[in-house]
Amino acid sequence: MIALLLRDLNLAMRAGGGFGLGLSFFLIVTVMVPFAVGPETELLSRIAPGVLWIGALLACLLSLDRILALDWEDGSLDLLATAPLPLEAIVTIKSLAHWITTGLPLVLIAPVLGVLLHLPANAYLWIFVSLLLGTPALSVIGTFGAALTVGLKRGGLLLSLLVLPLYVPTLIFGAEMARRGASGLSTETPMLLLAGISAASVALLPFVSAAVLRINLR
Amino acid sequence: MSIWEYANPKKFLATSEKVMPALWVLSIALTVGGLIWGFFLTPDDYRQGSTVKIIFIHVPAALMAINAWFMMLVASLIWVIRRHHVSALAAKAAAPIGVVMTLIALITGALWGQPMWGTWWAWDPRLTSFLVLFLFYLGYIALWEAIEDPDTAADLTAILCLVGSVFAVLSRYAVLFWNQGLHQGASVMRAGAVAGDTEERVSNVFATPLFVCMGGFALLFLVLVLYRTGTEIRARRIKALLARERLEAEA
Numbered sequence: 001m002i003a004l005l006l007r008d009l010n011l012a013m014r015a016g017g018g019f020g021l022g023l024s025f026f027l028i029v030t031v032m033v034p035f036a037v038g039p040e041t042e043l044l045s046r047i048a049p050g051v052l053w054i055g056a057l058l059a060c061l062l063s064l065d066r067i068l069a070l071d072w073e074d075g076s077l078d079l080l081a082t083a084p085l086p087l088e089a090i091v092t093i094k095s096l097a098h099w100i101t102t103g104l105p106l107v108l109i110a111p112v113l114g115v116l117l118h119l120p121a122n123a124y125l126w127i128f129v130s131l132l133l134g135t136p137a138l139s140v141i142g143t144f145g146a147a148l149t150v151g152l153k154r155g156g157l158l159l160s161l162l163v164l165p166l167y168v169p170t171l172i173f174g175a176e177m178a179r180r181g182a183s184g185l186s187t188e189t190p191m192l193l194l195a196g197i198s199a200a201s202v203a204l205l206p207f208v209s210a211a212v213l214r215i216n217l218r
Numbered sequence: 219m220s221i222w223e224y225a226n227p228k229k230f231l232a233t234s235e236k237v238m239p240a241l242w243v244l245s246i247a248l249t250v251g252g253l254i255w256g257f258f259l260t261p262d263d264y265r266q267g268s269t270v271k272i273i274f275i276h277v278p279a280a281l282m283a284i285n286a287w288f289m290m291l292v293a294s295l296i297w298v299i300r301r302h303h304v305s306a307l308a309a310k311a312a313a314p315i316g317v318v319m320t321l322i323a324l325i326t327g328a329l330w331g332q333p334m335w336g337t338w339w340a341w342d343p344r345l346t347s348f349l350v351l352f353l354f355y356l357g358y359i360a361l362w363e364a365i366e367d368p369d370t371a372a373d374l375t376a377i378l379c380l381v382g383s384v385f386a387v388l389s390r391y392a393v394l395f396w397n398q399g400l401h402q403g404a405s406v407m408r409a410g411a412v413a414g415d416t417e418e419r420v421s422n423v424f425a426t427p428l429f430v431c432m433g434g435f436a437l438l439f440l441v442l443v444l445y446r447t448g449t450e451i452r453a454r455r456i457k458a459l460l461a462r463e464r465l466e467a468e469a
Contacts, residue, residue, distance in 0.1 A: 144381065148361065148374055148377075148378060149361075149364075151365075151370075152364050152365065154364075155364075158357075158360055158361065158364050161353075161356060161357045161360055162357040162360075162361065162378065164353070165350055165353040165354050165357060165382070165385065165386075165389070166381070166382070166385045168350055168385070168388075168389045168392065168393075169385065169388040169389050169391075169392040172389075172392040172393065172395070173392060173395075176395070189395075190395075193392075193395070197388070205381075208377060208381055211377065212374060212377055215370055215373045215374060215377075216370065216374070218370070
């Protein structure tokens with residue numbers, strides 16, 4: 001399992017694109033927002049938590065098809081499926097690798113980008129915590145979507161169409177938590193719900209994704 | 219005699235064709251009758267004026283939009299567990315009807331919201347969850363269209379339907395948490411609406427034709443699903459026959 005994780009991480013690092021692309025995309029989205037809505041400090045600091053969340057979500061979405069598509073194309077997914085490791089574990093590792101290469105950097109860079117958007121001082125902690133709690137769910141749900149569309153030739157657009165509605169609850173609770181934290185309200189309820197969604201997705205969805213992959217590999 | 223006999227496409231076609239004419243007549247009669255009753259034979263509401271009559275399309279359409287997804291969920295479960303092809307095709311056949319119903323509910327809701335709330339759209343929990351439901355329908359239909367192998371498509375869409383249902387319910391509670399809205403609570407089915415005289419109720423003048431419309435829409439959905447499922451079965455049969463013909467021509 002660790003070998004597989006290391007392999008995926010190495011591939012993501014060395015193949016180029018995978019690792020830096022999501023981050024660059026996140027940066028560009030955040031930079032574009034002030035151009036679109038105007039540079040007023042007050043407005044920007046009010047919408048900053050939401051902008052950071054939607055940027056992170058889109059950056060995550062962008063890299064989803066890399067989770068399985070490359071392994072599908074060169075046939076290593078078939079080999080992995082016949083390996084002694086259960087497919088559920090493989091899917092979990094793949095999600096974990098995606099989270100480490102995409103989700104974690106996004107979480108780390110979000111407070112830095114917050115400076116560009118005049119994020120209120122007390123919100124840095126909350127945007128960090130909410131993304132830390134939410135991005136695992138994004139990766140796992142995304143892996144499910146990637147498994148659904150892995151065999152398709154033009155799966156990219158369809159993948160977005162399938163995955164975005166599934167992201168709605170995570171986005172609502174995550175952005176709500178960051179927003180409440182920014183305005184100094186209690187963040188307990190959305191934090192617990194967000195953590196609950198993440199925990200349930202991580203626990204259950206790998207089984208579904210593995211079932212989907214079995215169907216696709218049939 | 220069990221319900222599983224209808225998993226046989228031939229039996230399903232024979233029976234559905236027998237009951238369909240009656241269902242067509244009944245559903246159209248109920249829908250048209252209910253709409254005429256609602257539009258022309260009820261008084262204007264003293265506060266809402268004639269816009270109240272949008273209810274006769276809005277509420278039945280919204281009801282069927284949710285129930286269509288629920289029916290797809292049940293059909294997908296039957297396909298996953300018992301692998302009856304008719305069930306998978308019924309789920310496929312129901313999706314476009316569901317998406318149209320959702321669209322009707324959204325559009326009539328906007329038309330109703332403009333004079334009543336002064337806005338076409340509000341990010342209200344009910345409105346938002348219907349929009350999310352609409353997106354789920356689109357994804358479901360797109361996945362059916364994208365996959366070539368029919369059995370793989372049926373499997374994958376069934377799983378998407380199951381997972382999507384969980385997330386649709388989650389979204390429903392998420393938006394409820396996110397924003398308290400303009401849309402009123404469920405007032406049609408409340409006990410007082412039919413029998414008593416509770417304060418917040420839909421008056422019986424409106425409730426009776428509304429129930430007729432709901433019945434009409436439900437039957438219309440049922441007969442459309444039967445009809446479209448029949449079409450899907452025939453389309454698949456034609457494909458099989460063509461394939462067999464090609465094989466024989468080559469041999």
